Amino acid sequence: xxxxxxxxxxxxxxxxxxxxxxxxxxxxxxxxxxxxxxxxxxxxxxxxxxxxxxxxxxxxxxxxxxxxxxxxxxxxxxxxxxxxxxxxxxxxxxxxxxxxxxxxxxxxxxxxxxxxxxxxxxxxxxxxxxxxxxxxxxxxxxxxxxxxxxxxxxxxxxxxxxxxxxxxxxxxxxxxxxxxxxxxxxxxxxxxxxxxxxxxxxxxxxxxxxxxxxxxxxxxxxxxxxxxxxxxxxxxxxxxxxxxxxxxxxxxxxxxxxxxxxxxxxxxxxxxxxxxxxxxxxxxxxxxxxxxxxx
Numbered sequence: 202x203x204x205x206x207x208x209x210x211x212x213x214x215x216x217x218x219x220x221x222x223x224x225x226x227x228x229x230x231x232x233x234x235x236x237x238x239x240x241x242x243x244x245x246x247x248x249x250x251x252x253x254x255x256x257x258x259x260x261x262x263x264x265x266x267x268x269x270x271x272x273x274x275x276x277x278x279x280x281x282x283x284x285x286x287x288x289x290x291x292x293x294x295x296x297x298x299x300x301x302x303x304x305x306x307x308x309x310x311x312x313x314x315x316x317x318x319x320x321x322x323x324x325x326x327x328x329x330x331x332x333x334x335x336x337x338x339x340x341x342x343x344x345x346x347x348x349x350x351x352x353x354x355x356x357x358x359x360x361x362x363x364x365x366x367x368x369x370x371x372x373x374x375x376x377x378x379x380x381x382x383x384x385x386x387x388x389x390x391x392x393x394x395x396x397x398x399x400x401x402x403x404x405x406x407x408x409x410x411x412x413x414x415x416x417x418x419x420x421x422x423x424x425x426x427x428x429x430x431x432x433x434x435x436x437x438x439x440x441x442x443x444x445x446x447x448x449x450x451x452x453x454x455x456x457x458x459x460x461x462x463x464x465x466x467x468x469x470x471x472x473x474x475x476x477x478x479x480x481x482x483x484x485x486x487x488x489x490x491x492x493x494x495x496x
Contacts, residue, residue, distance in 0.1 A: 206496075209304070214297075220377055223377070226287075226290040229290070232282075233282030270351070276362065280361055301429060304427075304429045311494055312435035315490065359438050363437055370388040371424065371425075393411065393417060397410035
C-alpha cells in the first residue's frame with residue numbers, strides 16, 4: 202500500500218517493459234549524451250581558444266565560475282536522449298517519466314517549502330555550522346549575485362539525474378520486475394558507482410559512494426510513495442545546493458564548487474568528520490519530504 206501511487210509511473214512503462222528495450226535504451230541514451238557533450242565542448246573549446254586560451258583548463262575542470270556553470274549545465278544533454286529513448290524504445294511520452302505534471306508541481310512545491318524551513322532551522326539553531334569548522338570561501342555579495350544562475354544550473358543537473366535513475370531506470374525495471382529489491386536497489390547501486398571518484402574525493406571516495414547509494418535508495422523510496430519525481434528533484438536540489446552553494450565540501454562534484462559557496466571545508470579530514478552529520482541531514486530531509494506530501 203505504501204507504494205500504491207508508484208503505479209502512476211509504472212503504467213506508462215509497461216508497453217515497452219521488455220528487458221532488451223531497457224538495455225538498448227541505456228546504450229542509445231549514453232551514446233547520445235556523450236555525443237552531445239563532445240560536440241558542445243568542442244564548440245566551447247574552439248571559441249575560448251580563439252579568444253582566451255588560458256581559460257581552457259578552468260572551463261573544462263570546473264574550477265571557475267563559468268566552468269562550473271557550464272559543467273552543471275551539460276547534464277541537460279542527458280534529457281534529450283532519454284526523451285527520444287522513451288518514445289522510440291518504450292512507446293511512452295517523455296513527460297511520463299516525470300509523473301503527472303500537476304502532481305509533480307504540487308509535490309515539488311510542498312517539499313521545497315518544507316526543506317527551506319528545515320534549512321532555516323538548521324541555520325538558526327545550535328550547533329551552528331552543524332558542528333563543523335567552516336572557513337570563509339567567497340564574498341557574500343558575489344555569491345548572492347551568482348546564486349540565481351547557480352541554482353538554475355544545479356536544478357538542471359539534479360533533474361537530469363533524477364530522470365535517469367528514478368525516472369527511466371526505476372520505472373522500466375518496476376514495469377518488468379515486481380520486487381522492490383530490483384527496482385529500488387539496482388538504480389541506487391549504479392548511482393553510487395557513478396559517485397565513486399577517487400581522484401576527486403581521495404580517501405573519502407568510498408564513504409561518498411556509500412552516501413550516494415543510501416541517498417539513491419531514499420529517493421527511489423519517496424518516488425515510489427509519491428507517484429512523481431517532484432519530491433526527489435526537490436530533495437536532490439536542496440542537498441546539492443547545500444553542498445555546492447552554501448558549504449563547499451572537497452570531494453565528489455562539490456569539489457568543483459569552491460567558487461560558488463560562501464563557506465567551505467578545507468580538507469579531507471574535515472569532510473570525513475562532516476559525513477556522519479551529512480548522513481543524518483539526508484535522512485531528516487527524506488522524513489521532512491514525506492511529512493510534506495503525507496506519504
